[in-house]
Amino acid sequence: MRIKHKFASKMKTLATGTALAVAVLASGWVAVPQAIAAEKIKFYFPTSVQGRLAIIMKEVVAEYNKSQSDVKVIAVYTGSYAETGIKASAAMEAGNPPAVAMVGANNVLEFVQKKQIEPIASFLKADNKTSAEFLQDFWPGVRFNAMVNGELYAVPFQNSTPILYYNKDHFKEVGLDPDTPPANWKQLIEFGKKLVRKDGAKTTRYGLMFPQQVGYGNWILQGFVMANGGQYYNTEYPGEVYYNSPTTKGALQFYDDLAHKYGIMPDTVTPSSQVAADFFAGRTSMMIASTGALGNVRKNAKFKYGVGFVPGNVRNAVPVGGASMVIFKGQSEAQRAAAWKFVSWITSADQLGSWSRASGYFSPRKSSYDMDVMKDFIAKYPDAGVAVKQLKYTKPWYSTYNYLAVAQPMGDAFQAVITGKSSVTQAAAAAQAKADELLAPFNNVAGYPTK
Numbered sequence: 001m002r003i004k005h006k007f008a009s010k011m012k013t014l015a016t017g018t019a020l021a022v023a024v025l026a027s028g029w030v031a032v033p034q035a036i037a038a039e040k041i042k043f044y045f046p047t048s049v050q051g052r053l054a055i056i057m058k059e060v061v062a063e064y065n066k067s068q069s070d071v072k073v074i075a076v077y078t079g080s081y082a083e084t085g086i087k088a089s090a091a092m093e094a095g096n097p098p099a100v101a102m103v104g105a106n107n108v109l110e111f112v113q114k115k116q117i118e119p120i121a122s123f124l125k126a127d128n129k130t131s132a133e134f135l136q137d138f139w140p141g142v143r144f145n146a147m148v149n150g151e152l153y154a155v156p157f158q159n160s161t162p163i164l165y166y167n168k169d170h171f172k173e174v175g176l177d178p179d180t181p182p183a184n185w186k187q188l189i190e191f192g193k194k195l196v197r198k199d200g201a202k203t204t205r206y207g208l209m210f211p212q213q214v215g216y217g218n219w220i221l222q223g224f225v226m227a228n229g230g231q232y233y234n235t236e237y238p239g240e241v242y243y244n245s246p247t248t249k250g251a252l253q254f255y256d257d258l259a260h261k262y263g264i265m266p267d268t269v270t271p272s273s274q275v276a277a278d279f280f281a282g283r284t285s286m287m288i289a290s291t292g293a294l295g296n297v298r299k300n301a302k303f304k305y306g307v308g309f310v311p312g313n314v315r316n317a318v319p320v321g322g323a324s325m326v327i328f329k330g331q332s333e334a335q336r337a338a339a340w341k342f343v344s345w346i347t348s349a350d351q352l353g354s355w356s357r358a359s360g361y362f363s364p365r366k367s368s369y370d371m372d373v374m375k376d377f378i379a380k381y382p383d384a385g386v387a388v389k390q391l392k393y394t395k396p397w398y399s400t401y402n403y404l405a406v407a408q409p410m411g412d413a414f415q416a417v418i419t420g421k422s423s424v425t426q427a428a429a430a431a432q433a434k435a436d437e438l439l440a441p442f443n444n445v446a447g448y449p450t451k
Helices: 002-027 052-067 081-093 105-113 121-127 131-135 141-147 168-173 184-193 216-227 246-261 272-280 292-302 332-348 349-359 366-370 372-380 382-391 402-420 424-446
Strands: 041-046 071-077 098-103 157-158 162-167 198-200 201-209 282-289 305-308 321-327
Touching: 041 052, 041 081, 041 332, 052 071, 052 105, 052 292, 052 332, 052 349, 071 198, 071 366, 071 372, 081 098, 081 105, 098 105, 098 349, 098 366, 105 321, 105 402, 121 131, 121 292, 121 332, 141 157, 141 321, 141 366, 157 292, 162 168, 162 216, 162 272, 162 292, 162 382, 168 201, 168 305, 184 201, 216 246, 216 282, 216 402, 246 402, 246 424, 272 292, 282 292, 292 349, 292 382, 305 382, 321 332, 349 372, 366 372, 372 382, 402 424
Parallel strands: 041 071, 041 098, 201 282
Antiparallel strands: 098 321, 157 321, 162 282, 162 305, 198 201
16 A cells, blocks of 8 residues: 555656646746755653663664655754653753653653653554554553553653673582572572672672662662562552562662672672673672663673573562653644654664664564564574563552652662661661652642641
8 A cells, every 4th residue: 555655646746747847848947846855853862771872873763864755853862861851851841842752661750740742642543543552562561651640651662671690600610500590589699699709808709789879779679679579669659659668678678788798799889880890890790780781791791691580589570661752742743743753663663673682672562572583683692582581570660750859868778778877777767758758749739648
């Protein structure tokens, strides 16, 4: 149908052009036909894991621009997920929003609250699809953060879970099976203790590291809390967090023990860049990081490495992370159409599969894994299939009112516990009190009693 349509369009254009030429020749003057300019739209995008993805994304956009002449996408790198959310929202308030932005999946709620983004259902109508039909091809674990109050506002693009990376050479060195990563917290401690190396009082190799900056660190902690049997926040109502619950305090105590009782991880705050550098340099034998780091590990690890599920305690559970595509309000009809055309292309099974292979994020579309090129890739790199296998244990990424501010108290709490500046009890109570204070205005509006 598409070929026939294009052919008919060309024939119509040819006929029109012929009639115009006859008229021009008869009048004695010659006009030069003007090409129709492509609709220009801005696209904000972040990188959360490694800088090289910013370069790859610009190459992807350049490929799209060359593939057709209707839309010209101007790609703008906007920093981290948090920075991109802030910049996109500010641009909207200033009356100059991007047409499309890739934003943290747990940032969608805030954009909806501010009435800044379009519901995706309005674009699906033209394709004669409902949101439910559209989402059938997406893994169940990625759907929750794309929805607000039962309505679809985002299209999942790059998704991740935390996974365990480990140095197989180190495992062999200490007598551990290099093909068997730790399955639970008890084994994580046992393996970690064996892997630690010291030079006198100085630790030269740690058993485990993971990112502990605010944001990334909260995401990792959420996984530990859920693995401990609890919930990090109220998934039914975004005005409540469980920072002072027994399961959260249990996860914080685990952090305390890893750093101070067993010495398996440093008693200093380690950002993601340091964790990766120490893993590549052999200064830690295991790390917990995003599946989005797989491409970086595959490229830079000069040793045999393995990938496994994040060890559980009373259960296996990990949060889904990553980013989604949203379309901002305030666009002309032509820009809206151009935005959806680009979003549809970049979130197709083919493009999502390609991005997964380049980055390490898993494709949120199930059909990407039905493609021969994806099957061949996973056969060659089995580590790429671990996150997909772990999907049955996924839970939504924490998403609350004012989530950036609400994340900070718990970020301060786990950093204080790791560095030994605060007890678990004090840190958890302080984080809960501050979060309750930050959430109070939203809860008051909702009519909920506040402390």
